[in-house]
Amino acid sequence: MFDKSMKPYERLRALLADDLNKVSELISLRMQSKHAPLISDISSHLINSGGKRLRSLLTLASAELCGYEGIHHIQLAAIVEFIHTATLLHDDVVDESDQRRGASSVNTLWDNSSSVLVGDYLFARSFQLMTEVGRLDILEALSDASAKIAEGEVLQLSASENITTSENIYYKIIEGKTAALFAASMKVGGMLSNAQDNIIEALSSYGNALGISFQIADDILDFTGNEAQIGKTLGDDFRERKLTLPIIDSISKADNKELKFWRRTIEDGNQRKSDFDQALEILKRNSSIDYSKKVAINWSMNAKESLSVLPESSVKNILDELADYVVFRVD
């Protein structure tokens, strides 16, 4: 379907390399703190642990798609990365993660307090940057997204360990915690370019669908992935007793014996070492991995469909392929 020698986000990165370098420079500059050296230490650790800057890329791509010719897309691309990094720092505290992007997480290297406070700092910095762009409507879109992210995370907190969690609740959670910022990253590129409403809407829909597809794939990879590739330990979600789509689907199809298994491992949190393998077996038996893939592929097709209103271009093609890639990386 696409050239497998280079991943779509790598091609996007190559295509937008000049802008992306400027984004990285701005991020490095604005993550620093004059007064609190600890902030600079932690920021450097985060910068050097090398995320894919996917959200920044989406903003740059979106502005490019709309023919934007100003300079503010650099700031917006830095802003979405700041918001993302802030939520990662707070997630690590919530999840008690000790790995992030294949490296030790900040809460392990420093402590929970540092993760919380440096996250707050980056979040505040992102809003400072937004005021520099000078567009209240964009600020509104990004503060809406921020509220939605936090809402999704809180919802996830309430849903974890609860085996009656429905697929609908799951979609609300991932729309918040993942898709909201993907959607906003695309949307603000269009807004900045003063694109027409239907174009902005299409960009936002693409981001939303891509985010949902991406998160479902991520949740599948927690069961079937390759640890070196995904940069974290397999089975983290299972051990944290998170209700992700594969488990939710499997519970809906469970016989009495399986239900007893999920009650013990997820509801009661009484897990043994062999349980993860057994969970995987049950998921496969109930075709819950396949079902989850199907749903992810559907969202990936929705994403591509959203872009159909846009004229053909190399960026558009890569975004199409990116929508395929986020699902097909599961195989």
Next chain:
Amino acid sequence: MFDKSMKPYERLRALLADDLNKVSELISLRMQSKHAPLISDISSHLINSGGKRLRSLLTLASAELCGYEGIHHIQLAAIVEFIHTATLLHDDVVDESDQRRGASSVNTLWDNSSSVLVGDYLFARSFQLMTEVGRLDILEALSDASAKIAEGEVLQLSASENITTSENIYYKIIEGKTAALFAASMKVGGMLSNAQDNIIEALSSYGNALGISFQIADDILDFTGNEAQIGKTLGDDFRERKLTLPIIDSISKADNKELKFWRRTIEDGNQRKSDFDQALEILKRNSSIDYSKKVAINWSMNAKESLSVLPESSVKNILDELADYVVFRVD
């Protein structure tokens, strides 16, 4: 110096009661979440635990001083309270507090994760509200303050347990963690009223000086206060090994035996039950409580001095008295 039968903030509250009720209604409304009931539960707990709404009062007072006649001061007063509540939620995680305003803290009643995420939600909500006010300059002032708060908190983190912390570092910490939001609360009232630059500057200076004075007094009260009155356990700062002004001053005057005591209790964190009483004894012996009071009173005088450019009014008088009160409540 002022009518002791009613505290200045009570009189301010009485004077601005109509507006303050509107602020409370707006806070209740905007703290809710449609999707995540946990947010509404926690928000209600926070609202009902009854803070003094001091920052909201400052914004309302400032707008009143400048003759503001619009409706946006209600939103601004809600925003500063949202930011404050968000930082309290995160502070409780950082400090591992189990008491807040005399009631159990959110991280005790729920958990750290809820404190972190609901704090994030309120912070995002505050920026949503800011976009409704439609003033980028005000947004900038509030995002600057938010970054400064986080910076102060991070600085405090690095300074805690470190007995070489200087008075200068201490002032930077409290300027961030406390005074920045006091200053912004006053400043935005003036900005909203389109007051002259020197007036806005005066309002901001008042807030800054009031905040510093307030925080020093708070740090003194942690040693000498009345538990029922301050709504938390005495000696919390000492047990958390925070370097507050009384301790910093006492360390600078310490003989060898005292230095050994501070090394053991603050640096090494090897504390016994009787240590708090001994700390108090040392502080008194070195006049460090008296010295801290003197510094706090100086800042309180600075606060009043800042207001001198404003014409006489009942609100101005109460703000003057408030500056006295934050220090004299120590006695």
